[in-house]
Amino acid sequence: MKHLFAMGTGAVAVLALGAGLALAAPEPDPMTALAGRPAGADPLDPMTALMARPEEGTGGEGNVELGGLPDGPGAEDTFYQCVACHSTEIIKQQRVTDHRWDELWTWMVEKQGMAEPDEETKKVILTYLKTNFSSER
Amino acid sequence: MLVDPNPTDPQSRGDQYSSSRRAFMKTTGLTALGALLGMAVPFERNLPAGIIPVALAQDTGMDLMSGKKGLVVLGDRPLNAEVPAHLLDDDITPYEHLFVRMNGLVPQTALDQNAENWTLTIDGEVENPLELTIDDLKSRFENVTSRLVIECGGNGRAFFQPGTSGNQWTVGAVGCPEWTGVRLSDVLKEAGLKKTAVYTGHYSNDVHLSGDEEKEVISRGAPIAKVMEGDTIIAWAMNGEPLSALHGFPLRVIVPGYPASASQKYLNRIWIRDKEHDGAKMTGDSYRLPAYPVAPGTEVPESDMVVLTNMPIKSIVTFPETGTEVKAREQVEVRGHAWCGKGNVATMHVSVDFGQTWQEATLEPAANRFAWQRWRANVTLPQHGYYEVWARATDGDGISQPPLSPVWNPRGYANNIQHRIALVATA
Known part of the structure; x- marks a missing residue:
């Protein structure tokens, strides 16, 4: 009850x-x-x-077309980059530091076989992640 | 989304689509496939008739969640789901209430429950490398059945601040089923350990999230000294049934007391190493803690991270469910389980006044070493109002659970914060 x-x-x-x-x-x-x-x-x-x-x-439902990721600059790039391996649920759970996002990126490329996009796209995606799934802001 | 050509026969869906998965992946860009899935996979198995997600959904194990009851799904690919504390009240955790922690995709052999020609290889630093069938295991070694806690190393991660990366488990990535198998120590004795043997390395046939069949999903291990204690088993059954697809069919390791990632599912090889194993998720930050305490939010150099071994002393309140209404001034039974990675739970206490005073609970003996132990306490709430029950176990070394998260670590492991539930007392 x-x-x-x-x-x-x-x-x-x-x-x-x-x-x-x-x-x-x-x-x-x-x-x-x-x-x-x-x-x-x-x-x-x-x-x-x-x-x-x-x-x-x-915290709102996000964009259903993008697996529930919130709209914003880089949302689409982030979606297509990440869901090649895993669903958006693990992204939406994170509240971590900027440094941790950089570390995770390196880990995914070096240990998990993630295909790295061009520098510009990488920057856009990391900025999006640090903006929306942060313990710092 | 695909239109199911045969919507009236749910059993046929999995077979049909999973068997076509490999071919599908060869003809479709990985990113496009993933994108399709990211949009398509729902959380419940309540899909409209005639519509199913694409093939890969089957391999995540999501369809198998229909056999689980009341779990909270943290992610669908990889599949991870935890159990609300009040559903963990059983002494022996039933299948439907055991958490799910997948690092990759469920292998086809497990989905099909097909163990034909399955072998377990024991090699590396041994005198006589072995290749054992499941029948060999069952017939050549003493069979043992015991209740062993398995707990995800990241259980409690959600309570670290600032947040740490990974699935945000709260309290329910733990369970204590009854496992049947053989002692790993018996098997290693038959193989004959060389003096150079120091660590085990566990391997399996699950599939990496990227779909790359060459890539290890996870390969962890334990020190030889730990596994030779005799509590570590190679199991083929849980609660008297063959292992299920989600929990490691046909064989798995159970290393009790260690983070459950050491308890490899879908086991097909144990490589005896002459050094600390360095398989997938043994290195870097994975399942590691800083070698010294750090301030919250600190990044720690990899060279200063050490492997997490024994899980800390811990307990949960499994009854009543948090938020339950009870009568003031009447005795209420509160109960749960306590366990410890070292296997030495000593005492159990509860507080109904935010930790100002504590009363000792009764602690029942363990069914066997590394089984969780039932504790019970009768509490009486003095008047109507809002109360919290805080639960605190203490181990044989006098170490108990902290009221707030213990020392922060970059990946959020080994959080044994006291579990609290709310009780609302009525006049």
Whole structure:
């Protein structure tokens, strides 16, 4: 029975917390990671308040033609590059640093046999990923 | 999307389309094929009659999800799905409630449940290399049946901040089925380990996501000392049934206590190495932790990353389901399981006041080493309102679960944060 406390779950604020986690801050302060912590996407599941990303469904549905990736510069290039191997679901789960996206790109090319596109397309795709699936912004 | 010429016979779909997959891939650009799939594969098996996704969908194993109940699908290609905590209440995890972690595509032999001519090769640093059929395994070595926890190394990744790359597992990439097979140590004794043997390297016939049949999907292993302890098995059955397509038919390794990626599915070779195995996903950042604690968000040089071995002490609350309404001032049973990569769970505690006070739970003995252990506690909530039950297991070395994520690592492994559920007490 989950009818009590069934308040709106539009807790979009979860993602905003990421911005406060000063990466490589000169003086790291672990308490900043705890400041202003939201209730979580589901008030009746306390684990949702501890997650690095909002629950599925709170961030809009994205473009169904592109496997649910949000529209924006590079969305199409990203879609066609990535789904040669895997579906968009693994992309949409990520909230990682810019550096981690660069590392993942290298790993996919060197270890997973990803065909690397031209430099310009690579830049467009990485910018798209860092813009939309980031822990930094 | 393709129009199914035979929409009334779902059984025939898989056979027909999967068998044509290779030919299809030869005539279609990989990118175009993937693009088609990315748009076509739905999350539920509730496709409109007459319409099915293209051939590859079958090989992801997505169709087999109809045999699972209540799982949350994190991704469809590769297929990854976890289990809500309240569906993990059984002492022996049934098939329908076991998580799915695929690194590649399900091999055709597993889809067809065809083990004809299957052999397991044991080679490398051994005196007598072996090539064993499944019947050889069953007849030449003592058969053992035991309940062994398997847990994805990334279980709990979702709770690291900043986020770490990979599937965002919460608490449900774990289970404790009953496996039947033979001890890997018995097989290695027959092969005769050379003094130079230090590590195992596991191989299988699953298919890389890129469709490149030459490419290893994953090939991990474990130190010889670990597998010679006797708990590691080569299994052919789970819960008394032959291994299923999603869980490794016809053979798999179970290395209890280690991240489940060491427990290779679709096993056809164990290469005994004279050094730490360096197969796919043994190196780089995969299943590795920094050799020293790092600040959240730090990138760590590859040379400073070390292989994750024992999974940490952990527990979950499997009953009641989070958010359940209960009566204030009346005893309520709360229960779950506890396990530890070292196999030495010592005590179990719960708190209903956000960790300010803890009460000890009863901890039942393990059915066998590396089985998870049932714990139970009766809690009484003093008045109406909102409560959280926090669960904390402690191992034999006095190490317990932290209330927040433990030390951050670049790929988000080994998160044993305390599990919490909500209870709503009514007057």
